Amino acid sequence: MRLGIDIGGTKTDAVAVDERGALAESIRLPTGFGHVAVIETAVAAVSRLGELTGLAPAGFLSIGVGVPGMVDTVSGDVAHAVNLGLDRLALGGMLAGRLGVGVRVRVENDVKAAALGAYHLLGLTGTMAFLNLGTGMAAGVVVDGRLWRGSTGIAGEIGHLPVDPQGAVCACGQRGCLETLASGSGVARQWPTDDPYPVRALLAAASAGDPAARAIAARLAVGIASAVRALVLTVDPATVVIGGGLSHLGQRLLGGVHEVLHDWERTSPFLASLDLPGRVRLVPEGSPVAALGAALVGEN
The missing domain is CATH 3.30.420.40 (ATPase, nucleotide binding domain)
Structure with missing residues (x-):
């Protein structure tokens, strides 16, 4: 099971995808504004999907986040996400730290994430x-x-x-x-x-x-x-x-x-x-x- 989070300016969508690539669970949450609120929104999304799937954060094969702004896909840092109130945030590292030992978080620009999702969805x-x-x-x-x-x-x-x-x-x-x-x-x-x-x-x-x-x-x-x-x-x-x-x-x-x-x-x-x-x-x-x-x- 893989977990994906799309953090938008007003709402956050999160999904769990099964081994066949099919959508297993999905939720929507309001997005918080600012560094602390964005991290808390992402943590809440993982927690809620964990409840729905019965998996701890380390139980997901992968956890990915799509977010607006300039993304360093190696470090997981996000910069200039003005709609979220983020100048610079070590999103990947901070979220992984909150989720616990053994959890790795990949971060990608939201449009690029959407491209990959559309490609998969349309076959x-x-x-x-x-x-x-x-x-x-x-x-x-x-x-x-x-x-x-x-x-x-x-x-x-x-x-x-x-x-x-x-x-x-x-x-x-x-x-x-x-x-x-x-x-x-x-x-x-x-x-x-x-x-x-x-x-x-x-x-x-x-x-x-x-x-x-x-x-x-x-x-x-x-x-x-x-x-x-x-x-x-x-x-x-x-x-x-x-x-x-x-x-x-x-x-x-x-x-x-x-x-x-x-x-x-x-x-x-x-x-x-x-x-x-x-x-x-x-x-x-x-x-x-x-x-x-x-x-x-x-x-x-």
């Missing part, structure tokens, strides 16, 4: 890219069942690929990154609203015929399509799985992306030969792919 083979569209934009790449992190772990940070030299300044300090066009924060900047889900509000206004909303929605679709194109041209994955908060919009989101990709195919025989629309799919709704991937991280 994919070969190469897959997981495009996470949430507050920001990032991707994870899985090759033959294993995460591809690159030489420094930066592989997949596609949201910080500049596409518009005259565009908005990105949080990374560059100008006109994909994330400024095709993410929740990018939409919120362009379409101020009291709705807690700015992209949903934008698409509703666009459907109602608002010209400004339609223009922003069109840029959103082009931005996502551009990310898909960049992933295919650089990594050549057989499948690009779209996940993250924006994926909950389903076909309302995917329809516009497919339309852009088909438009590009009509003017580019080269892109038409790559079948970009046929490679794109949504992560199954409601599936805890990041927690599932965290459970598998111990073997990667």
Whole structure:
């Protein structure tokens, strides 16, 4: 039995996975804010799953944690997880210390963990890219069942690929990154609203015929399509799985992306030969792919 924890900004999902890779137990807890609270949330998740499975922490084959921010997968340290109130935290070592002798904890970036979970859940083979569209934009790449992190772990940070030299300044300090066009924060900047889900509000206004909303929605679709194109041209994955908060919009989101990709195919025989629309799919709704991937991280 393997245990995986996905620590998000407001909620923490945790799962136990059996020897066949099937989901055995799952729980959800509110995430605490700050160093102490994050550790306590993770300890509570392990304790609760231990009760459900009848296993002590040392009884799990592996324990993995997916967390936002910059992760050192060797040390288990996490840095710059601002939504959790973490500047730097030795998450892996501190959690292992709390859980007892003989317990090893692996820590991975949450998007990369989600990529591994989606790959496993969908039963994919070969190469897959997981495009996470949430507050920001990032991707994870899985090759033959294993995460591809690159030489420094930066592989997949596609949201910080500049596409518009005259565009908005990105949080990374560059100008006109994909994330400024095709993410929740990018939409919120362009379409101020009291709705807690700015992209949903934008698409509703666009459907109602608002010209400004339609223009922003069109840029959103082009931005996502551009990310898909960049992933295919650089990594050549057989499948690009779209996940993250924006994926909950389903076909309302995917329809516009497919339309852009088909438009590009009509003017580019080269892109038409790559079948970009046929490679794109949504992560199954409601599936805890990041927690599932965290459970598998111990073997990667």
